Structure formats: C-alpha cells, structure tokens
Amino acid sequence: MTVDRLTCRELVELVTDYLENALPPEDRARFEAHIAGCHSCTSFLEQMRRTILLTGKLSEESLNGDSGDELLKIFRNWKKSNFESE
C-alpha cells in the first residue's frame, strides 16, 4: 500500500511546522519526499527560509533612544535603597 502523497497545495501549509520540527515523523518523511521531487515547492521553501532570515535583519535597524543615563540613575537609586538603608 502506498501512503498518500502530499500535494503542493497541502505542503505550503506545513512549511512552518516543518521548520519548527513539529511534524510527526511520518508527515516529515512525506514532506521531505515531496520536496525531493518538486522544484516548485523547493523554491517555495527557500522563499520562506529567506523571508525568515530577512525578517531577522529588522532587529539591526536600531531605534535610537538615549535612555542610558536615566536608567543608570534608576539603578543607583535602587542600589542605594537596597544596600545602604540600614
């Protein structure tokens, strides 16, 4: 008996589960078998991977705030009240 093969339409909905290692072993095997024989889904998977990588780059687009001094003041006050109170 052959196991039902995944269609491309089904596969695209499983990509995150696949990348998160959340597919049960049989489903993972079906996923990988499909990818091995399908250029289109290989491209799609690659697009999803790149999307994730590129999204991660947004963390480098830094928001500049200058709260450092204020925070140090807060820390020093906290320290004072905790360590020098008696």
Added chain:
Amino acid sequence: MEAAPENATQLLEALRQGDEMAFTTLVDKYQASMVRVAMLYVSSHFVAEEVVQETWIGVLKGLAKFEGRSSLKTWIYSILINRAKTHAQREGRYVQLSLDEDSEAGEPTVSPDRFNPADNPLYAHHWVARPDDWREIPEEVLVSHETLERIQQAIDALPPNQRMVITLRDIEQLSSEEVCNILEISETNQRVLLHRARAKVRAALEQYLRQ
C-alpha cells in the same frame, strides 16, 4: 574594570549584588528589543520608552522575589508586556486579543489560483508556475534597506496577534517556548499565527521582488 558576567545565572547573581556592569549588560542586550515590543501595544516611541523604563524598575524591585522558574529573559518580557498593556488600556487602545482564536481558520495562506484545480488530470493541486528562485537575486537587492522596509510594512499590516508572534519570534529571535510563556498561548496556536504571518510577509516580498 570587571568583566561582564558570562551566563544568565552569573548575571542574575551579580545583579542581585548590585553590580552595575551586570545591569548595563542587560540593558544593552534588551533595551532596543524591548522598545520595539512595547511599540506593539502603545502608540508612540515616547510612551514605549516610558514602558521600558518602568519595566526596568519592576525588574529591579522584583529581583529579590524572582525564583528563576522561567528564564530571566522571559520574566523581563512578561513584566514588559504587562506594563505595555496597562499603558495601552490607559490610552484606550488595548483590545483583549483573542490569541487562542484563529479568525482565518481554514483559509489558505497561498492564493488558491497559484495551484491547478482538482480536475487537472496530471497536475491537480500542483503549482501553476514555479515560485521565483530567490537565490538568483543579488544579495545587495535582497538585503537592501528598501526590502527591509517592505517587510516592516507587511508586518505592520498584520492582525495584532500575528504581528506580535512574528515580531517576537523572527525579529527578536525569542524561542517558541519563550513566546508561548510570555503571550500565554499554546505551541500549536503560536505556530498557526507564525505561519500566517510569515506567509503574508513572503507574499509581500514576492510581489515586491518581482517589480
């Protein structure tokens, strides 16, 4: 000069003893990220900074009681999100997110017209045309400021629950466990939201990169 503590346990211990270096290490590590996460809830950068400042005060005050049941990072972000919610409520902006509800349940994340219909004799449910190969796109185009801007726009347009999950996971690089703990949602639910969010960003990028 003292060296910065190397791991989370040492950092926590140093912090408890009032080590300023430990505190600035934490601030350097999380401040920018915390401001971005606060921005998910409140309307302005200014208020977000205020939320983050309150969070640090909350962290310092809570240190003595922190038992380490969650990681220091998860704990800090939980405080952050609580403060941010309080501010958002005050601004009248906070709508309780039904994070456990998938309002788009059953909807495909890739447009159905990208696939052959069920009655196609040979290629039913197969792609009509192969998705573009992004490996052929020069790195400087792919990683340009414009591309990143397009991604940010796509994220800003997401429903709040999807926006929150993708921001925490893919921008701030928190683990799925951390995100589930902070947002108090199940792993499954988190993956559904993440998938929808990523799929929409991918679609926006695809459209942008084709121009």
